[in-house]
Amino acid sequence: MGGDHGCAVVVEGVRRALEADTKISTLFLVGDQAEIESALVATGCHDLRVQIVHASEVVTMNDRPVTALRKKRDSSIGRGAELVHDGQADAVISLGNTGGIFTAATFKLGRITGVDRGCIATIIPRQENEFVLLDAGANIECKPLHLAQFAVMGSVYSREVLGYKKPRVGILSIGTEDSKGNELTLEAFKLCKQLDLNFIGNIEGHDLFKDHVDVVVCDGFVGNIVLKTCESLAVAVFSMLKRELVRNPKRQIGAYLAKNAFQAIRRRMDPEVHGGAPLLGFNGMVFKAHGSSRERAIASALRVTADAVQHRVNEIIAREIVSANEKLAAAGISIPASA
Amino acid sequence: MGGDHGCAVVVEGVRRALEADTKISTLFLVGDQAEIESALVATGCHDLRVQIVHASEVVTMNDRPVTALRKKRDSSIGRGAELVHDGQADAVISLGNTGGIFTAATFKLGRITGVDRGCIATIIPRQENEFVLLDAGANIECKPLHLAQFAVMGSVYSREVLGYKKPRVGILSIGTEDSKGNELTLEAFKLCKQLDLNFIGNIEGHDLFKDHVDVVVCDGFVGNIVLKTCESLAVAVFSMLKRELVRNPKRQIGAYLAKNAFQAIRRRMDPEVHGGAPLLGFNGMVFKAHGSSRERAIASALRVTADAVQHRVNEIIAREIVSANEKLAAAGISIPASA
Numbered sequence: 001m002g003g004d005h006g007c008a009v010v011v012e013g014v015r016r017a018l019e020a021d022t023k024i025s026t027l028f029l030v031g032d033q034a035e036i037e038s039a040l041v042a043t044g045c046h047d048l049r050v051q052i053v054h055a056s057e058v059v060t061m062n063d064r065p066v067t068a069l070r071k072k073r074d075s076s077i078g079r080g081a082e083l084v085h086d087g088q089a090d091a092v093i094s095l096g097n098t099g100g101i102f103t104a105a106t107f108k109l110g111r112i113t114g115v116d117r118g119c120i121a122t123i124i125p126r127q128e129n130e131f132v133l134l135d136a137g138a139n140i141e142c143k144p145l146h147l148a149q150f151a152v153m154g155s156v157y158s159r160e161v162l163g164y165k166k167p168r169v170g171i172l173s174i175g176t177e178d179s180k181g182n183e184l185t186l187e188a189f190k191l192c193k194q195l196d197l198n199f200i201g202n203i204e205g206h207d208l209f210k211d212h213v214d215v216v217v218c219d220g221f222v223g224n225i226v227l228k229t230c231e232s233l234a235v236a237v238f239s240m241l242k243r244e245l246v247r248n249p250k251r252q253i254g255a256y257l258a259k260n261a262f263q264a265i266r267r268r269m270d271p272e273v274h275g276g277a278p279l280l281g282f283n284g285m286v287f288k289a290h291g292s293s294r295e296r297a298i299a300s301a302l303r304v305t306a307d308a309v310q311h312r313v314n315e316i317i318a319r320e321i322v323s324a325n326e327k328l329a330a331a332g333i334s335i336p337a338s339a
Numbered sequence: 340m341g342g343d344h345g346c347a348v349v350v351e352g353v354r355r356a357l358e359a360d361t362k363i364s365t366l367f368l369v370g371d372q373a374e375i376e377s378a379l380v381a382t383g384c385h386d387l388r389v390q391i392v393h394a395s396e397v398v399t400m401n402d403r404p405v406t407a408l409r410k411k412r413d414s415s416i417g418r419g420a421e422l423v424h425d426g427q428a429d430a431v432i433s434l435g436n437t438g439g440i441f442t443a444a445t446f447k448l449g450r451i452t453g454v455d456r457g458c459i460a461t462i463i464p465r466q467e468n469e470f471v472l473l474d475a476g477a478n479i480e481c482k483p484l485h486l487a488q489f490a491v492m493g494s495v496y497s498r499e500v501l502g503y504k505k506p507r508v509g510i511l512s513i514g515t516e517d518s519k520g521n522e523l524t525l526e527a528f529k530l531c532k533q534l535d536l537n538f539i540g541n542i543e544g545h546d547l548f549k550d551h552v553d554v555v556v557c558d559g560f561v562g563n564i565v566l567k568t569c570e571s572l573a574v575a576v577f578s579m580l581k582r583e584l585v586r587n588p589k590r591q592i593g594a595y596l597a598k599n600a601f602q603a604i605r606r607r608m609d610p611e612v613h614g615g616a617p618l619l620g621f622n623g624m625v626f627k628a629h630g631s632s633r634e635r636a637i638a639s640a641l642r643v644t645a646d647a648v649q650h651r652v653n654e655i656i657a658r659e660i661v662s663a664n665e666k667l668a669a670a671g672i673s674i675p676a677s678a
Contacts (some may be wrong), residue, residue, distance in 0.1 A: 019390060038359070126575060127578065127582075128513060140513065141520050141521055141522065153521035173560075174479065174560055175660050181560075183477050204563075204564065205563070205564045205566065205567025205570070206571045208571050208572070209571045209574070220513070221512075221520075222564060224513040224543075225543070225544045225564075226544065226568055227544065228543050229544035229547055229565055229568060229569065230544075230547045231533075231545065232544055233548050233569055233573065235548070236466055236549075237573065237576050237608075239466065240607065241601075241604060241672025242606055244603045245597055247600065251600045252590075253596050254592075254593040254594065254597030254600070255593065257590065257593025258584055258593030258597060261593070261594070262580075262583075265579050265583055290532065306540045
């Protein structure tokens with residue numbers, strides 16, 4: 001219910017995903033029953049794997065997540081998370097309020113044993129491949145242990161879902177030397193060195209798009225700013241390009257001939273293809289798709305999330321977090337009881 | 340002495356700047372006398388305003404700034420800063436080690452009365468204009484007062500040098516609502532609201548390239564990461580574009596016809612034109628040019644810095660910082676004795 005383009009676009013994405021994917025056994029569409037039914041009719045989706053779960057309320061973009069989850073007892077994101085909690089579904093995908101999804105994951109699913117903070121991992125495309133940035137905004141103030149656990153979870157996701165054999169993990173800082181960083185990153189650096197990671201140390205903003213690092217770890221404040229800055233700059237460059245290319249007929253002809261080149265890059269950077277973010281550390285897979293997702297992005301979110309379930313990402317995270325916590329405890333680092 | 344392209348490129352930039360600028364009365368070239376002399380001969384620079392000040396040492400990129408400034412008593416950046424301290428020069432420009440420049444400014448010039456921390460302000464181009472981001476990396480851990488003072492100094496620079504009548508000042512955060520941010524930005528927000536600024540509140544990464552804000556305030560950790568991420572992404576987009584444009588003859592012809600459009604954007608984003616960063620808050624103008632600066636960038640750095648001197652930026656900063664501190668003190672905020 002939370003997408004910008006309404007229910008029918010989501011349903012059409014679902015239809016396409018189901019057509020392509022035989023491994024999904026049941027697909028619950030959670031939200032206003034009447035609206036979903038008419039979208040199913042409109043898109044001609046008759047797949048028997050689809051089940052509607054009615055939910056009468058929506059957590060909107062203007063809602064305060066915690067309050068909304070408490071007050072709107074029949075919200076679609078709440079109901080979706082409950083399906084996972086009750087074991088009826090393996091994963092929940094939402095296009096809605098990110099805070100709402102994170103809150104639903106925290107309260108309805110709970111964290112994997114040993115995980116002190118769940119996080120949002122965002123997948124950012126670059127020339128040849130893509131990297132994971134986490135946390136992308138859920139945890140504004142972090143402790144070193146959180147960053148170390150993000151490193152473990154991001155590494156698992158990168159390996160199991162994105163297919164990187166030995167994901168290179170770096171801490172986003174302001175210099176590559178071990179001694180560069182703020183209090184948080186310097187401590188997190190020490191923890192990461194203790195762990196079974198392909199830890200390459202500190203990385204800088206310069207390194208992000210250079211294929212130097214596959215998993216970029218930072219607190220949610222920095223991560224959110226970096227993510228949004230990248231989106232904003234990419235849009236700005238394309239808009240400048242467009243303006244310059246129509247300035248005179250010669251350029252216009254040039255642009256027409258080179259059209260496919262621009263389209264290739266746009267596709268490469270397109271949130272429609274790569275966009276969306278798994279929430280990691282919860283008992284159940286949770287995936288946040290862009291609010292602006294259209295059919296293709298919905299289908300892609302379904303495919304990626306089904307992949308993550310298939311690869312038992314959460315079981316692996318659970319195992320590796322336990323082992324990471326043990327290593328850290330053995331090195332004298334105290335693991336809070338909440339983890 | 341600190342540039343990547345050697346002394347002759349710097350001297351040629353200086354020659355061009357002097358040719359264009361009649362307001363500069365003396366230009367000291369600080370560094371190895373023999374090298375500078377031969378560069379002057381090679382570039383045919385006979386301007387009588389040029390004076391050589393010999394310095395036998397260089398703070399290199401590998402030096403630790405504080406140690407280097409202490410040990411290398413005859414470093415070019417140290418000597419340059421001394422010229423300003425002694426009143427012989429109004430400003431010093433360097434292409435060298437940023438930490439070295441900042442340290443020289445701190446120890447040799449000292450801070451303007453009332454300023455608790457000097458900072459690096461970087462000027463970032465966007466479609467129509469440019470914005471100031473500060474601090475860009477000098478102060479890794481900041482207090483709210485520092486951010487408030489950066490806001491004042493950035494606002495003065497934007498107004499007096501970049502020509503913005505009422506620069507819009509924003510705090511870089513993860514949401515535009517007043518309540519969004521981390522401990523530092525939330526407190527800094529309250530301080531900025533007390534001041535005579537065109538304070539527009541919190542801004543997000545999304546806003547940077549949208550002409551929503553002219554002065555972007557953050558701590559040096561976040562600022563450095565944002566700056567380097569932007570540089571890295573811009574380079575990546577152009578490199579993707581280049582690769583796509585040569586993929587087949589049709590695209591190549593298109594690219595040839597539209598060539599000027601790409602050049603226009605490259606020029607717009609080029610650190611050669613816009614690059615470089617004033618250090619604000621010191622008794623004397625200090626300007627850090629890119630290490631990779633070529634002739635045009637050197638000339639541009641000289642022009643901008645001469646402008647800042649002409650506009651008495653430091654006197655205005657001194658005045659506005661005193662008034663800002665008074666306002667904050669009246670609102671019950673304690674101003675440390677060091678400021």
